[in-house]
Amino acid sequence: MVAGVMAAGAALAAGLYRFTDLFVKHYPATPYDDVLAALVDRAQATKLGAKVPDGLEPQALAARLRASLKPDGLAAAAQSDVAAGRVIEVDGWVVPESVALLSALAAKA
Amino acid sequence: MTGFIDARSLPAATVLEPDLAIIGGGPAGISLALALAGAKLNILLLESGGMNFDSKTQKMYSGAEAGVRYTALDAGRLRFLGGSSNHWGGYCRPLDEADFAVRDWVPHSGWPITRKALEPYFQKAQALCEAGPWIYDKGNEAQEGPLLPLGKGGLYTSWFQFSKTRDSVLPTYFGHRYEQDLKAARNITPYVNANVTAIRLNKDAKSVERLEMATLAGGRFTVKPRMVVLAAGAMENARLLLASNDVMPAGVGNQNDLVGRFFADHPIPRDVATLVVFGGALAPCYGSTVTLPNGAVMRAAFSPTGEFLKAKNVAGSLTTVENAIELDETGTAAVITTAIALGVDASVAKCYSLGCGMELAPDPDRRLTLTGEKDALGLPRLKLDMHIADSDFALYRQTLAELGRQLLASKTGMLRLNYSRREQWLAAMDWGNHHMGTTRMSEDPKQGVVNADGLVHGIGNLYVAGSSLFPTYGSSNPTLNLIALTLRLGDHLKKVMA
Numbered sequence: 001m002v003a004g005v006m007a008a009g010a011a012l013a014a015g016l017y018r019f020t021d022l023f024v025k026h027y028p029a030t031p032y033d034d035v036l037a038a039l040v041d042r043a044q045a046t047k048l049g050a051k052v053p054d055g056l057e058p059q060a061l062a063a064r065l066r067a068s069l070k071p072d073g074l075a076a077a078a079q080s081d082v083a084a085g086r087v088i089e090v091d092g093w094v095v096p097e098s099v100a101l102l103s104a105l106a107a108k109a
Numbered sequence: 110m111t112g113f114i115d116a117r118s119l120p121a122a123t124v125l126e127p128d129l130a131i132i133g134g135g136p137a138g139i140s141l142a143l144a145l146a147g148a149k150l151n152i153l154l155l156e157s158g159g160m161n162f163d164s165k166t167q168k169m170y171s172g173a174e175a176g177v178r179y180t181a182l183d184a185g186r187l188r189f190l191g192g193s194s195n196h197w198g199g200y201c202r203p204l205d206e207a208d209f210a211v212r213d214w215v216p217h218s219g220w221p222i223t224r225k226a227l228e229p230y231f232q233k234a235q236a237l238c239e240a241g242p243w244i245y246d247k248g249n250e251a252q253e254g255p256l257l258p259l260g261k262g263g264l265y266t267s268w269f270q271f272s273k274t275r276d277s278v279l280p281t282y283f284g285h286r287y288e289q290d291l292k293a294a295r296n297i298t299p300y301v302n303a304n305v306t307a308i309r310l311n312k313d314a315k316s317v318e319r320l321e322m323a324t325l326a327g328g329r330f331t332v333k334p335r336m337v338v339l340a341a342g343a344m345e346n347a348r349l350l351l352a353s354n355d356v357m358p359a360g361v362g363n364q365n366d367l368v369g370r371f372f373a374d375h376p377i378p379r380d381v382a383t384l385v386v387f388g389g390a391l392a393p394c395y396g397s398t399v400t401l402p403n404g405a406v407m408r409a410a411f412s413p414t415g416e417f418l419k420a421k422n423v424a425g426s427l428t429t430v431e432n433a434i435e436l437d438e439t440g441t442a443a444v445i446t447t448a449i450a451l452g453v454d455a456s457v458a459k460c461y462s463l464g465c466g467m468e469l470a471p472d473p474d475r476r477l478t479l480t481g482e483k484d485a486l487g488l489p490r491l492k493l494d495m496h497i498a499d500s501d502f503a504l505y506r507q508t509l510a511e512l513g514r515q516l517l518a519s520k521t522g523m524l525r526l527n528y529s530r531r532e533q534w535l536a537a538m539d540w541g542n543h544h545m546g547t548t549r550m551s552e553d554p555k556q557g558v559v560n561a562d563g564l565v566h567g568i569g570n571l572y573v574a575g576s577s578l579f580p581t582y583g584s585s586n587p588t589l590n591l592i593a594l595t596l597r598l599g600d601h602l603k604k605v606m607a
Binding site: 039040041044045046047048051074075078079082083085087089090091092093094095096098099102103 | 260383438439440441442443445446447449450451452510513514516517518523524525526527529
């Protein structure tokens with residue numbers, strides 16, 4: 001009985017959690033969530049990231065991004081990329097390297 | 110006032126003996142004649158066509174083509190008074206200083222003169238083009254409304270000016286516009302329906318002895334001038350020189366096999382890139398012409414700086430904003446993700462397709478040769494071997510990528526490069542019909558057909574005028590520049606013929 005109530009409660013909680021996906025998308029936990037937290041709109045980044053030419057593995061990507069985002073966050077990293085000429089073409093779009101890599105990680109995660 | 114003479118009315122075996130014969134009544138020929146109006150020179154202006162389009166005359170331009178798809182040889186130019194100005198779009202822009210320089214990374218590049226040599230003639234050329242006051246790169250100060258800021262880098266906002274074009278006003282068609290001026294000049298006799306069929310040299314091959322003339326009505330006559338200026342357009346200039354091969358077997362001025370080589374045009378591929386402006390609004394001067402209170406008609410374009418050309422070894426280009434378009438799913442994702450990362454609101458972003466005019470690298474194998482087929486007057490027709498190198502596209506792509514980077518740097522927008530493969534570029538290809546390069550200038554006869562004054566190497570009394578002289582092409586439309594170069598020739602002729 002107790003187990004049944006707990007199971008029903010868990011199912012309800014899970015349902016409510018998924019219901020809130022309508023407002024805030026939830027993603028399964030990954031080892032890179034600390035990096036992916038820099039993305040405000042992870043769904044859009046995932047779409048963009050799917051077009052990033054395949055190259056680095058997620059772990060390597062995450063390590064590289066941790067280094068570049070650590071000091072001042074994504075905005076500063078992106079601006080620094082642009083100033084230094086570190087731009088990448090993603091499906092033809094010229095984007096800052098850190099944005100492209102972060103999007104690629106989102107797509108792989 | 111002498112008025113126009115229809116060559117078909119000349120008695121058979123007529124021999125005309127002017128001081129100067131100008132072959133071709135297009136922008137170069139007319140500008141030269143007007144520059145010499147009032148000089149103590151008896152001048153004939155010899156125009157193949159009449160006052161208006163005639164299909165039989167136009168047909169003499171048809172020829173063969175090989176290589177990259179290109180405008181038919183009888184479609185990209187016009188053979189009647191005013192020449193190809195009769196289908197001119199009116200775009201004017203002076204060549205940049207860098208266009209004249211030798212570029213180490215571009216074989217065969219460089220003019221034998223600098224931009225400074227043309228500067229005294231630009232204002233007069235501008236007036237002949239009826240393009241209003243000289244503004245060009247001071248356009249930024251003259252515009253109302255915000256210009257798109259670009260971050261520091263290789264491109265800047267540059268400007269076209271236009272020959273009158275606004276609403277229903279057409280550009281300056283030189284034949285119609287200057288018909289009365291030509292009639293009014295006492296020392297100029299313009300002939301229409303007067304086709305040069307051969308440039309005959311003296312036996313020593315050092316000077317022109319006579320021009321053989323014909324009309325489509327069957328008339329034949331002769332012109333024996335002291336001096337000749339060939340101003341028939343870059344295709345026809347080469348054709349006449351190559352076909353006049355009785356004394357010099359390879360053709361007049363072709364002792365080094367250069368006549369007809371280095372043909373060039375400006376590729377104008379469509380929809381080369383997608384521009385997103387985060388703030389949405391874009392000043393009207395980008396997508397269309399705007400008329401300033403002083404009458405200047407202007408349009409903005411993105412141009413690489415001379416420093417960028419040198420640093421990145423790229424070629425000239427002018428990138429323009431064309432139409433408003435919609436983004437696809439990936440584009441939307443790119444804009445949202447990038448704008449958020451930059452801390453910019455892109456909720457009202459708008460996007461536009463970009464077009465361009467590209468500079469080709471000089472290529473000796475992009476050339477005009479004669480075929481066995483002949484036109485109605487017995488002149489061999491031309492064949493064009495048209496080439497465009499993968500590197501021409503690749504270099505322009507680098508310029509576009511830099512524009513994209515500068516937009517990100519200013520946080521005002523971003524760019525998509527739409528083409529990465531040769532077949533994509535070629536599928537979008539159109540041409541400016543800016544024929545250039547076939548009688549290129551060089552002080553070295555082994556590198557050019559004419560010298561810095563336009564005099565054919567080895568021939569003492571034969572000059573060439575027009576954009577066939579351009580050894581490197583830049584990305585500016587040629588009309589204004591070829592007129593300035595021709596006006597410079599006018600001053601030179603005044604001195605040497607005095």
